Amino acid sequence: MKHKTFFWFVFPSVLLMIAFIALPIVSVITQSLYSEHEQVVVVVENCGPFGCTESTSVDQEATAALREAEPLGRWAGFGIYTDRNHLAIDEVAGAWVNSDGMPDFWRTLMNLPFYSAMAFTLTYTAIVTPMTIILGFVVAIVVNSVARSLRGPTIFLSLLPMIVTPLVGALILFWMVDARGILGTALQWLANDPNLSVKASTPLMWIMLMVYGTWSSIPFAFVVYYAGLQTVNTDTLEAAMIDGASRWERIRYVVIPHLMPLTTFIALIQLMDNFRVFEPIISFQAQAHARSLSIAIFQDLGGETRLLSSAAATSVLTIIFVAILLSPVLVRTWRDFGKQR
Amino acid sequence: MSVATRRPLSVRLIATGFLAIWLIMAAFPFLWTLWGSFKVEGDFFSKADWLNSLRGTLTLTETGGQFTGDGYYGAWIQEEFWRAALNTLIVCICVVTISLTCGTLAGYALSRSPYRYAFWLLLFALIFRAMPPVTLVSGYLLPFFEWNLWGHLSTTIIVLVAINQPFTLWMLHSFFKNIPQDLDESAMVDGCTRFQAFRHVIIPVMWPGVITTGLFSFLLAYNDFVVTAMLLTKENQTMVPKIASFLGTTQTKGNVMFAVAAVVSVTAPLFLMIVFFQRQIVSGLTAGAVKG
Numbered sequence: 001m002k003h004k005t006f007f008w009f010v011f012p013s014v015l016l017m018i019a020f021i022a023l024p025i026v027s028v029i030t031q032s033l034y035s036e037h038e039q040v041v042v043v044v045e046n047c048g049p050f051g052c053t054e055s056t057s058v059d060q061e062a063t064a065a066l067r068e069a070e071p072l073g074r075w076a077g078f079g080i081y082t083d084r085n086h087l088a089i090d091e092v093a094g095a096w097v098n099s100d101g102m103p104d105f106w107r108t109l110m111n112l113p114f115y116s117a118m119a120f121t122l123t124y125t126a127i128v129t130p131m132t133i134i135l136g137f138v139v140a141i142v143v144n145s146v147a148r149s150l151r152g153p154t155i156f157l158s159l160l161p162m163i164v165t166p167l168v169g170a171l172i173l174f175w176m177v178d179a180r181g182i183l184g185t186a187l188q189w190l191a192n193d194p195n196l197s198v199k200a201s202t203p204l205m206w207i208m209l210m211v212y213g214t215w216s217s218i219p220f221a222f223v224v225y226y227a228g229l230q231t232v233n234t235d236t237l238e239a240a241m242i243d244g245a246s247r248w249e250r251i252r253y254v255v256i257p258h259l260m261p262l263t264t265f266i267a268l269i270q271l272m273d274n275f276r277v278f279e280p281i282i283s284f285q286a287q288a289h290a291r292s293l294s295i296a297i298f299q300d301l302g303g304e305t306r307l308l309s310s311a312a313a314t315s316v317l318t319i320i321f322v323a324i325l326l327s328p329v330l331v332r333t334w335r336d337f338g339k340q341r
Numbered sequence: 342m343s344v345a346t347r348r349p350l351s352v353r354l355i356a357t358g359f360l361a362i363w364l365i366m367a368a369f370p371f372l373w374t375l376w377g378s379f380k381v382e383g384d385f386f387s388k389a390d391w392l393n394s395l396r397g398t399l400t401l402t403e404t405g406g407q408f409t410g411d412g413y414y415g416a417w418i419q420e421e422f423w424r425a426a427l428n429t430l431i432v433c434i435c436v437v438t439i440s441l442t443c444g445t446l447a448g449y450a451l452s453r454s455p456y457r458y459a460f461w462l463l464l465f466a467l468i469f470r471a472m473p474p475v476t477l478v479s480g481y482l483l484p485f486f487e488w489n490l491w492g493h494l495s496t497t498i499i500v501l502v503a504i505n506q507p508f509t510l511w512m513l514h515s516f517f518k519n520i521p522q523d524l525d526e527s528a529m530v531d532g533c534t535r536f537q538a539f540r541h542v543i544i545p546v547m548w549p550g551v552i553t554t555g556l557f558s559f560l561l562a563y564n565d566f567v568v569t570a571m572l573l574t575k576e577n578q579t580m581v582p583k584i585a586s587f588l589g590t591t592q593t594k595g596n597v598m599f600a601v602a603a604v605v606s607v608t609a610p611l612f613l614m615i616v617f618f619q620r621q622i623v624s625g626l627t628a629g630a631v632k633g
């Protein structure tokens with residue numbers, strides 16, 4: 001295909017991506033280097049019969065005018081990155097010196113908003129991704145072994161948790177585990193504790209969020225593995241059986257290696273999606289117990305005063321983490337492409 | 342199935358049991374909420390006895406019937422959910438149309454170009470796909486405020502199309518790779534330009550792939566919360582942020598049921614979509630994977 005034709009074919013798509021993905025990233029980086037204007041303060045001297053007093057007041061008009069004139073704010077350099085709400089360099093350094101032992105240091109770290117959000121996001125990603133892969137694989141193996149006529153309805157029902165809007169799916173689960181809902185009541189009965197409430201307990205909330213995450217992404221892993229299972233070479237399986245391989249050994253040494261490339265694919269997609277965990281926390285109203293990086297940005301943007309700069313700094317840090325997470329995949333894709341040529 | 346590969350009874354029992362558990366886990370929450378949406382709040386959340394939600398004791402005393410449509414009435418008429426539904430409809434139709442138009446052109450070009458920059462474009466699309474949308478939203482707000490673009494449906498539509506592009510590109514790229522190159526090349530030998538070849542030869546055979554990709558574009562627009570919640574004014578809200586706003590403001594008695602009714606209303610179209618397009622969804626999910 002000629003260069004010029006190629007250009008015109010991809011032009012609309014590339015224009016959109018540059019305008020609404022690439023430029024916003026530049027905009028976020030710029031914004032993160034500026035901070036809000038401080039209020040303009042004027043000193044007024046009031047002179048009365050008993051001498052003069054000085055009072056300070058906020059000049060609303062001047063403040064508004066300044067914010068109007070320079071909406072970005074004033075130059076702050078890396079100040080926002082290092083403040084308490086983000087990397088908190090001073091606090092971390094202080095805690096490192098002053099704390100006695102790792103547990104104490106860890107506790108201080110977890111009280112800092114950015115690090116606690118980071119901890120939740122990473123824990124969530126690290127637990128939900130493998131759980132999804134394992135359970136999705138098991139469901140695929142099981143569905144593959146049921147009668148052919150049952151497969152259609154099974155796939156239909158299995159797709160539900162994934163296709164349904166994340167916010168909605170999480171809400172449905174949340175209402176069920178509410179202390180007055182059916183699962184909540186069942187949990188109270190199982191734990192034999194009538195006051196047990198998932199809403200009130202941080203560990204239970206984390207577990208619920210991860211259960212939701214796994215529940216909603218099992219279908220994806222299942223469907224991909226199921227498609228992969230249809231292409232397993234039956235000759236190899238039979239050969240393994242003649243050689244005396246047991247059921248488990250056949251899965252371990254024939255099926256799993258065959259599905260390995262699919263696992264990489266699922267892991268990649270799941271890493272990207274789990275790292276941005278967001279909707280379930282809104283639905284579960286769990287902001288007090290678990291904050292992810294996305295939630296941190298969203299809260300900065302959504303409050304009474306929009307903390308654009310703070311949100312921008314967190315966004316940049318998130319983007320850097322995504323890049324680190326993705327780098328092995330990018331390097332691999334790059335090498336594969338080199339081989340093809 | 343031959344005798345040798347037949348499974349022993351114990352394995353079959355475990356497999357069936359596991360499958361039954363998974364199916365209940367996958368489907369039961371939806372059935373339960375559908376059932377509960379026709380009850381009053383006291384039954385949907387019953388403190389006294391969970392069987393109340395089955396028997397509808399309070400629903401009977403409060404409304405005089407086993408089932409009540411109060412939640413739906415409250416959500417759709419009183420809280421004007423129909424307006425949100427209309428907005429969602431507009432957003433979804435526009436997003437799907439625009440992103441498929443741009444996506445097919447670019448996806449076709451990418452699948453036919455042997456040059457390195459095509460690969461780079463795909464690689465960048467992959468990076469963009471990994472960006473959490475909320476990080477981008479924080480980049481939109483200030484410029485949109487400055488240029489008075491904030492709050493309109495059209496802005497949101499364009500943003501959703503753009504966020505959708507990377508995925509659309511990858512998917513259509515792999516679909517077009519499966520259409521043999523000889524097809525359009527022979528048309529060009531016969532004197533067509535590249536665009537004519539695309540128009541007369543490729544477009545008639547591309548529909549299965551385009552429909553599948555369209556389904557996923559639809560899902561993205563329909564399910565989105567971050568972009569629609571941050572970029573739309575209250576009047577222009579779509580369904581998903583509207584549900585979220587039910588949770589925040591209306592905690593008075595009975596209003597939770599508005600949210601429940603709204604949740605069921607949002608789920609229903611998706612349910613129908615799976616009924617009619619199950620095959621396409623499954624093929625779409627596996628398309629990227631099987632290619633590797």
